[in-house]
Amino acid sequence: MGEKQPNEQLATWFVRSGWSKGELARQVNRRARQIGASHISTDTSRVRRWLDGESPREPIPKILSDLFSERFGSLVTIEDLGLKAVPNLAPGSGVDLPWNGSQTVQLISDYSRSDLMLNRRGFLGTSLALTAGSALIEPMQRWLAPAPASGGLPTGALATARGGRPPTGRISPPELALLESTVRMFRQWDAQNGGGLRRKAVVGQLHEVCDLLQETYPADVTRRLFQTTAQLAHLAGWMSYDIGMHPSAQKYYVLALHAAKEAGDRPFGALILSDMCRQMIHLNRSSDALELVHLAQYGSRDTATARTSALMHALEARAYANLGEVNKCYRAARLAEDSFTDISVPLEQEPDWITFFSEAELNAENAHSYRDLSYHAGRSEVYALQAQPVMERAVELFAQDPDHQRSYALNLIGMSSVHLLQKQPEEAAASAQQALEIAIRIRSERVNTRVRKTTAAATDEFRGVAEVIELRDRVKQELPEYTRNQAV
Template sequence: MGGGDAAGGTGGKQANDRLGSWFVRSGWSKGELARQVNRRARQMGAHHISTDTSRVRRWLDGEQPREPIPRILSELFSERFGTVVAVEDLGLRAAHQPPGASGVDLPWAAPQTVALMSEFSRSDLMLGRRGFLGASLALSAGPALVEPMQRWLVPTPAGPGGTGREGAARQDRSGHPVRLSGPELDLLDTTTVMFRAWDAQCGGGLRRKAVVGQLHEVTDLLQDHHPEAVTRRLFKVAAELAELAGWMSYDVGLQPSAQKYFVLALHAAKEAGDRPLGAYVLSSMSRQMIHLGRPDDALELIHLAQYGSRDSATPTTQAMLYAMEARAYAGMGQVNKCHRAVRMAEETFTDSRPEEDPDWIGFFSEAELNAENAHSYRDLAYVAGRSPTYASLAEPVMARAVELFGADPGHQRSYALNLVGMASVHLLQKRPEEAAGFAGQALDVAGRLRSERVNTRIRRTADTALRDYGEVPEVAELSDRLRVELPDDCESAAAQAV
């Protein structure tokens, strides 16, 4: 048993009833929770963590584990119950954090944005492999998340030229200010486009560190003095890279890190004066809240994005925001509003002009539109008690998404996610054989990806199938494949790259 998860003091312990309550409701055994903790620790790079059933028993008996265990438990229970379960909710003590180390309520000013991006990306690069970065963060939700983001729309007074420390511009050896040429700026844009394509094709685990490193280099450039147009362009690149770093972190299961990058990306988009890009960042934050079972927060973020970009976003971006609005309404069980948002997404997408779109919205194709709307119907089916009516609405739309993504080698992760979505729709329709077939296809694709999100969805869908239809041969065969090809307690491929 590794020393990293030992407790502080053990004298005078009382049973931790809060942790015990969450544990009982989870349905996990002590061994299963220990395996989940170990797997998440490896994803964070905290290889010194090695928990077993006796250690879990001691936590339930009142022992206080040291970081990063409390944060890991918070993430695991949050995902299990589809809502944010704070460290304190588990009866555990959160580590004291210096100002700015956690939380999302950051100063909306260029110098602070640059400093925070530089500090956070450097910490991720230098400390993330040892697990300390993830241990220092906590997810924000509700008003603590939404209210600070509303300040994205508040105008800020223009500061003096440059964002350098104490107003000093760095100079080269000849004593001249550092200057960037047009081709150099173009290369930064091209590199960001390349990273985005790699993420779509291979998943977030393969190149996450490279994106974080590139972000750190750009924030380094932002500490020099530049003409205003160059500074804005650098902030735009920083915003795109920070959003992508957040998206990749989300994809490999590092939820607190993902949220921090998204927040920094929104700050950078504000400094760039790019409202549509800021709306895109807010949509990524909304997706994360849907994933965490917070559709009300997701809806607030999407409405903020729509309001802030209503006069500047292209039809493609507007259609994407409507589709995300539908996802949020579906999670809330708001049937009529969900249908209206789906219809608005479809109608607005007909006005899409890809040649006018920025690269970051290029993912929102006909395939993605169908995928989002199908998942909205699928989510309505779950909220309505596994309604076959909404499942039947989801099936043809999801089938179209699968067909289109299957023909697109550049979006293999989306292909896998929609194969899993198709499997879940068949489970809702009580067709376990077909569900197992689609989940098996998703497993084939997952072997070529570095995406913990894909792996987790396959596991969850297979677990549901096994629980409800374990006697069906195709389901039993899928379960056997999972034990060999995607064991739950293995060190995931994503963890190796994180």
């Protein structure tokens, strides 16, 4: 009576991982040091006790979730491991947040300050839990609800728009324009160099803008400040996602969506939800991804440009591909192509945040959808053959675009995976070598992880091919294991 029962769920994941007890203990200790939990010291006997049913102390359950998720390339929750998560009772710690302007400002200010103070060693990003399923989708659906009694204008800070007290803030038109241009500059740096290089600068700028929003301004100024806040929070989320800090990325995305609602900016809100969809695809949560992109499409149905619609249809196709819904995937991919063909606005007249979605990106998304269909159909060469010319076109276009090096690398890796599906190891190794050259120059753990995974897949299947051996050895030497100390 009352004796501990073996943790069969943890044991199953442990056996599948191929790790020894000593190796798992070493990885837990290493990750604990990275997040500043230097008091953690695990050994083989402790791992054995976990397998026998002992509950590890915090933050070990979250560390184990991260390690197994990285090992298998998909989200492995604390509950999946047969462990209990300690609920985070801090106000505003999850994703179900109040849709109120002044509270949104305070939450973003608090979170960005905590990020700047605590994330020097990655503590913040790894102490959060990722939200998925209905716990994520239902709060996001409230984005569609009308703003309370303000005619769609931001709440809280827009007191002057409702006949409240006069403006207390002072910001000149040139200063406001400079803030907006700073966001564009950060976005360019991210595309060229990856999310690891300027993330903290973006978070710091976000915190400063929140300080501005503690004051009141005329309606148009407040709206523009909320738009800037939304774009900076979104960019902080995107950069966090790029360096593998998924819970932090999700938190910033949710906060960005709240700020976009305050600004009355439905199209940008749709972009945020689309990137949340992209993250869920990356984490193998395809049903959640589909719900998010459908929410984006519905919420922006009367306001999205043709380019934004093309992006959402392309991501819808990716979600369907990962669910194995072949016909729906094809339909969404065709709709993406049709919407892109319908673009009539010159690129310089589009919002800056959507200009990245070019012909190269359209080809890249659809090529990855066809490739993912191949994976879902047991590595079918039929879909791989369909993906090849589309991926080649994406790679060709990105090769001519020095401003999007990360995207170029990601599609070279995609090309490598397509070659592997077609049993072409030499060509796969050549594409991966090109991606490696870029990975060394930029700061994107997303690129690094995909290079490592593709190299591992090539090695598993074609370990006797000289080009694959050369690639494997070079990746081991030039892409050392990522630590969160790199997230500057």
